[in-house]
Amino acid sequence: ALEADAGDETRVGCDYKTLADDVVPGDRLLLDDGRLVLHVNRVADHLIHTSVVVGGKLSNNKGINKEGGGLSAPALTDKDRADLKTAIDIGVDYLAVSFPRSAADMHEARELLGEAGKEIGLVAKLERAEAVADAATLDGIIEASEAVMVARGDLGVEIGDAELIGMQxxxxxxxxxxxxxxxxxxxxxxxxxxxxxxxxxxxxxxxNAVLDGTDAVMLSAETAAGDFPVETIEAIDRVCLGAEREKIAQESGHRIHEGFSRIDETIALSAMYAANHLTGVAAIACMTSTGYTPLIASRIRSGLPIVGLAHSPVAQRRMALYRGVVSLPFDTSGMAAPELNDRALALLVKQGIAKPGEDVILTRGDHMNAHGGTNTLKILEVGTP
Incomplete structure (x- = not known):
């Protein structure tokens, strides 16, 4: 048998040792995000004999998929488990889990992170056909994660280009x-x-991804190995901002016909509806300990900035992923309750987010730094210094 990193123009090694157990004659294997296509002719022990349907250059460390899904490789390998400790040690804000098949894979990652990694947000990379096979499985993975990624390379290979459009x-x-x-x-x-x-x-x-409501768009080889990384960032920034200026990107019917069960959600969504309908509002400011209120607020489309005011550096960094949210440090530990509102407005003016005479919608709780404590909405006019 070939070593995982060995090969020539007629055969190639693979570090996925049970691949031969997952395929049968007639299957198609897709390499390097589908750039190369192999038809499985026969399987003999650990050897898979194929015909090349679409050929090309293949380098090391490229992915392999089976058309239609069905590979049994676990989402978390032994190396992944070791890498979780590294993620904790270096203090990452988000950790992406590749190829989850169900919510159980995300729960396993969360359990392995333990108490030491409880502040790390998990991102489910949706790459397998099984992960999006039905609504219940998809919802389960989403709810078990802090964020999800539409990983269109592997996912498109497994479900096909035609299905990928609507799936995104x-x-x-x-x-x-x-x-x-x-x-x-x-x-x-x-x-x-x-x-x-x-x-x-x-x-x-x-x-179109922006108009669909994505929180972020992600670059890969364009900036990791491309010849024009700065120009790429400038171009994608320009396109995102242009799309966000379109009226359709600022209209929302999110949960407009649904009831609410949490007070903080009610306040956050009410703030956004008020901001979208009241003339003269410059921004929505959310005093928050975890970033949850700005997250909920950002689910409603708006052309106005949502400002997350948090004392926690973890919350500040986490909010940077949320669409339309500007994260600012705001330590209330030395502030008296009556001065909180004025200090928040002063910070927004200093940052150029609001000007005297404009209104700011402010959400906060009676007890600062308490998770889930947001229970107040105020509409405040920015005064003249």
Missing amino acids: KRIIKRARTLNRAVITATQMMESMITSPLPTRAEVFDVA
């Missing part, structure tokens, strides 16, 4: 409905690996 939109919609952040990734600006300008198709792809 469904994932984004479900994530927002279930109050989770969502990232859209893979080949967003692929041509800019070698070109200083994006194609019009890429511009529309990024803009």
Whole structure:
């Protein structure tokens, strides 16, 4: 048998040792996000004999998928388990879990992180056909995570290009409905690996993800190995801001016909509806200990900035992922209750977010730094210094 990193133009090694148990004659294997396609002719012990349907250059460390899904590889490998400790040691804000099949994989990752990693947000990379096979499985994975990623490379390979289009939109919609952040990734600006300008198709792809409601778009090879990383960032930023200025990106019917069960959710959503209908509002400011209130508020589309005012650096960094949320440090430990509102407004003015004469919608709780304590909404006019 070949070593995992060995191979030539006629055969190649693989570190997925049970691959031969997962395929039968007639299956198709897709390598490197589907760039190479192999038809399985026969399986003999640990050897898989294939015919090349689509050939090309194959380098090391490339992914392998089976068309339609069905590979039994676990979401968390032994190396992944070791890497979890590294993630805790270096203090990452978010940790992405590749190839989860169900909520159980995300629960396992959370359990392995333990108390030491309780502040780390888990991102489920939706890459397997099994993960999106039905609504219950998809919702389970979303709810077991702090964020999900539409990982269009492997997912598109497994479910097919035609299915991927609608699936991306469904994932984004479900994530927002279930109050989770969502990232859209893979080949967003692929041509800019070698070109200083994006194609019009890429511009529309990024803009459509924004219009669908994604919290973030993610670059890969464009900035990791491309020739124009700065130009790529500038281009994708320009496209995102342009899409967000469109009226359709600022309209929302999120949960408008639903009842609420939590006070903090009620306050957050009420603030957004008020901001979208009251003339003269410059921003929505949320005093928060965990970032939860800004997250809920950001599920409603708006052209106005949502400002997360938090004393916790963890909460500040976590909020940076949420759509439309500006995270600012705001330590209330030395403030008297009557001065909180004025200090918050002064910070917004200092940051150029609000000006004298404009209104700011402020949400807060009676007890600062208490999780789930948001119970107050105020509409405040910014005074003249």
